Amino acid sequence: xxxxxxxxxxxxxxxxxxxxxxxxxxxxxxxxxxxxxxxxxxxxxxxxxxxxxxxxxxxxxxxxxxxxxxxxxxxxxxxxxxxxxxxxxxxxxxxxxxxxxxxxxxxxxxxxxxxxxxxxxxxxxxxxxxxxxxxxxxxxxxxxxxxxxxxxxxxxxxxxxxxxxxxxxxxxxxxxxxxxxxxxxxxxxxxxxxxxxxxxxxxxxxxxxxxxxxxxxxxxxxxxxxxxxxxxxxxxxxxxxxxxxxxxxxxxxxxxxxxxxxxxxxxxxxxxxxxxxxxxxxxxxxxxxxxxxxxxxxxxxxxxxxxxxxxxxxxxxxxxxxxxxxxxxxxxxxxxxxxxxxxxxxxxxxxxxxxxxxxxxxxxxxxxxxxxxxxxxxxxxxxxxxxxxxxxxxxxxxxxxxxxxxxxxxxxxxxxxxxxxxxxxxxxxxxxxxxxxxxxxxxxxxxxxxxxxxxxxxxxxxxxxx
Amino acid sequence: xxxxxxxxxxxxxxxxxxxxxxxxxxxxxxxxxxxxxxxxxxxxxxxxxxxxxxxxxxxxxxxxxxxxxxxxxxxxxxxxxxxxxxxxxxxxxxxxxxxxxxxxxxxxxxxxxxxxxxxxxxxxxxxxxxxxxxxxxxxxxxxxxxxxxxxxxxxxxxxxxxxxxxxxxxxxxxxxxxxxxxxxxxxxxxxxxxxxxxxxxxxxxxxxxxxxxxxxxxxxxxxxxxxxxxxxxxxxxxxxxxxxxxxxxxxxxxxxxxxxxxxxxxxxxxxxxxxxxxxxx
Numbered sequence: 001x002x003x004x005x006x007x008x009x010x011x012x013x014x015x016x017x018x019x020x021x022x023x024x025x026x027x028x029x030x031x032x033x034x035x036x037x038x039x040x041x042x043x044x045x046x047x048x049x050x051x052x053x054x055x056x057x058x059x060x061x062x063x064x065x066x067x068x069x070x071x072x073x074x075x076x077x078x079x080x081x082x083x084x085x086x087x088x089x090x091x092x093x094x095x096x097x098x099x100x101x102x103x104x105x106x107x108x109x110x111x112x113x114x115x116x117x118x119x120x121x122x123x124x125x126x127x128x129x130x131x132x133x134x135x136x137x138x139x140x141x142x143x144x145x146x147x148x149x150x151x152x153x154x155x156x157x158x159x160x161x162x163x164x165x166x167x168x169x170x171x172x173x174x175x176x177x178x179x180x181x182x183x184x185x186x187x188x189x190x191x192x193x194x195x196x197x198x199x200x201x202x203x204x205x206x207x208x209x210x211x212x213x214x215x216x217x218x219x220x221x222x223x224x225x226x227x228x229x230x231x232x233x234x235x236x237x238x239x240x241x242x243x244x245x246x247x248x249x250x251x252x253x254x255x256x257x258x259x260x261x262x263x264x265x266x267x268x269x270x271x272x273x274x275x276x277x278x279x280x281x282x283x284x285x286x287x288x289x290x291x292x293x294x295x296x297x298x299x300x301x302x303x304x305x306x307x308x309x310x311x312x313x314x315x316x317x318x319x320x321x322x323x324x325x326x327x328x329x330x331x332x333x334x335x336x337x338x339x340x341x342x343x344x345x346x347x348x349x350x351x352x353x354x355x356x357x358x359x360x361x362x363x364x365x366x367x368x369x370x371x372x373x374x375x376x377x378x379x380x381x382x383x384x385x386x387x388x389x390x391x392x393x394x395x396x397x398x399x400x401x402x403x404x405x406x407x408x409x410x411x412x413x414x415x416x417x418x419x420x421x422x423x424x425x426x427x428x429x430x431x432x433x434x435x436x437x438x439x440x441x442x443x444x445x446x447x448x449x450x451x452x453x454x455x456x457x458x459x460x461x462x463x464x465x466x
Numbered sequence: 467x468x469x470x471x472x473x474x475x476x477x478x479x480x481x482x483x484x485x486x487x488x489x490x491x492x493x494x495x496x497x498x499x500x501x502x503x504x505x506x507x508x509x510x511x512x513x514x515x516x517x518x519x520x521x522x523x524x525x526x527x528x529x530x531x532x533x534x535x536x537x538x539x540x541x542x543x544x545x546x547x548x549x550x551x552x553x554x555x556x557x558x559x560x561x562x563x564x565x566x567x568x569x570x571x572x573x574x575x576x577x578x579x580x581x582x583x584x585x586x587x588x589x590x591x592x593x594x595x596x597x598x599x600x601x602x603x604x605x606x607x608x609x610x611x612x613x614x615x616x617x618x619x620x621x622x623x624x625x626x627x628x629x630x631x632x633x634x635x636x637x638x639x640x641x642x643x644x645x646x647x648x649x650x651x652x653x654x655x656x657x658x659x660x661x662x663x664x665x666x667x668x669x670x671x672x673x674x675x676x677x678x679x680x681x682x683x684x685x686x687x688x689x690x691x692x693x694x695x696x697x698x699x700x701x702x703x704x705x706x707x708x709x710x711x712x713x714x715x716x717x718x719x720x721x722x723x724x725x726x727x728x729x730x731x732x733x734x735x736x737x738x739x740x741x742x743x744x745x746x747x
Contacts, residue, residue: 031700035694038697041685200681405662
């Protein structure tokens with residue numbers, strides 16, 4: 001840290017900027033800050049309607065929370081600012097440290113010099129009868145001690161010629177961490193692309209009908225035109241024995257310029273994509289289907305009728321009018337029921353009453369003026385609820401995610417392993433040679449130490465045989 | 467039938483826990499061997515019962531992997547904790563950690579078996595859960611959680627040992643613990659395993675959400691808490707590189723990380739609402 005401060009002074013503003021933004025302390029601070037502030041949005045419900053908030057906050061609390069962005073905090077300026085700072089931190093830090101890693105990558109150390117030897121933990125020295133005249137033969141045998149591509153460098157030392165051999169594995173794993181950092185930026189980029197160019201909405205299509213627009217979410221449901229049409233040819237739903245939905249699916253057909261262009265039966269987890277948009281099975285519902293009733297008139301006459309909700313129907317003779325006002329799928333927890341409006345004509349007042357599908361006898365008990373109406377059948381019409389989405393950034397996000405997973409694997413589980421072998425004249429025994437083996441791994445040293453030991457065991461058998 | 471075996475497994479894990487704790491006191495290798503055997507037996511029985519439950523769900527005509535409600539996930543969580551622990555015990559020969567890790571698995575099983583709010587029956591899957599992503603999402607998340615459970619157990623051990631070493635004491639129960647460097651390394655290693663798994667879990671969850679709802683990220687409380695957990699462990703991994711954050715501070719971060727894991731897993735379902743609310747049944 002002292003060194004950091006000195007550098008700050010020496011390098012002026014730019015240096016200070018880099019020193020501040022590349023510091024790991026800032027990274028840790030930002031990550032923990034993100035973790036802490038993110039909690040807010042999990043406690044305060046996000047993006048709800050004003051009326052919903054006013055149910056549990058008073059007006060002034062609501063106004064305060066809204067003005068500091070707590071009601072849509074993950075898109076608030078300060079949350080985005082923290083994310084931006086993290087991105088700047090990550091870029092500056094990588095900018096500062098990448099050249100060193102790249103140097104490892106592009107300038108592998110081939111010579112085993114004294115500094116390297118002194119700084120290494122894994123060093124082994126052994127005698128050698130003599131220095132071989134042709135180092136190429138040694139090179140050919142080196143994969144026996146450690147599989148890999150060995151390189152040869154010649155160097156003139158104090159006592160004569162030295163041969164330096166080096167081999168390494170997983171050199172590129174040094175770049176893994178930068179790959180992870182880059183992946184974070186790629187995911188950010190994907191998110192930004194999605195929020196600028198993407199659009200999200202919904203549309204309900206009644207069975208058998210066609211639409212060419214959908215609506216955005218939010219307080220104002222803005223219609224968005226599609227340049228093609230989408231038809232729900234059929235909708236079906238299956239239930240489990242306990243009543244929960246097991247599966248629901250919509251038979252969708254896309255018409256482009258009037259001609260069928262795509263067809264798919266979609267269900268939850270199996271969407272349909274067309275023209276840059278994806279249609280997801282999100283919900284379903286029923287709407288005013290035909291109501292079949294049987295009107296029992298005084299005198300024992302039963303009149304079967306098919307009523308459309310909200311449309312009064314004139315009865316034959318002078319029996320007046322009847323209308324199905326609304327259908328409730330579970331009225332008073334007694335199952336489907338229809339609210340009927342009956343106007344018998346002849347000067348009597350129109351009256352309303354409920355008729356229950358499951359309790360026909362109940363209708364008879366309720367008879368008025370000697371007539372009653374039995375609810376026989378509800379011909380339900382379904383509509384399918386589709387979520388519509390266009391997100392050109394989603395593939396960028398997946399690319400980033402994949403890069404991150406691969407990068408994490410490389411960064412945590414791959415190590416850069418290096419071995420150097422030097423053949424040199426023995427300074428203490430003129431005419432004889434000496435072997436020096438040095439190993440280095442940047443991760444998982446214990447397991448590399450085993451590899452190193454195995455290599456030295458092999459080398460011991462070489463001392464005379466080279 | 468399977469729930470019956472699971473209740474027995476709960477007691478077996480409790481027995482293993484007790485023997486591991488007594489190993490702390492007696493330090494006889496035979497005690498550790500005995501504890502490992504009990505644990506392995508319980509785990510094998512649990513594995514069989516999970517398979518049986520899977521099979522039974524098909525018999526009921528609602529076949530699905532047994533990871534779809536709170537009961538099944540608690541059972542699976544305990545199973546992954548013991549699996550990860552046994553691998554570490556085998557690889558590093560550290561039976562001492564058993565006393566700090568097995569309680570998590572025992573508590574998970576006990577909560578699943580005893581709490582009246584946890585429904586034990588095999589339930590049919592709602593349409594959103596009927597996906598091939600279910601298995602990869604749940605398995606990667608819970609393996610990650612298990613690695614974090616181990617790191618939390620080891621962090622507690624580390625803090626005890628580190629305090630002991632710093633006070634320059636000798637003898638006593640803590641003398642026999644592995645050195646603080648070994649424990650510190652193990653905390654790091656288990657997080658280095660857990661972090662990529664959590665990342666895979668979050669990514670598969672996002673991919674799945676995109677298939678089901680058309681949104682890979684909607685800041686739902688479960689998602690947000692998994693990200694909070696991710697931030698904490700990311701902070702831990704960066705903290706280890708800087709010198710000032712080494713040691714106790716890093717170990718505390720790893721414990722906080724596991725608190726966030728538990729909140730992500732249970733707290734969100736019990737206290738908050740959101741897309742994963744069906745996981746609380």
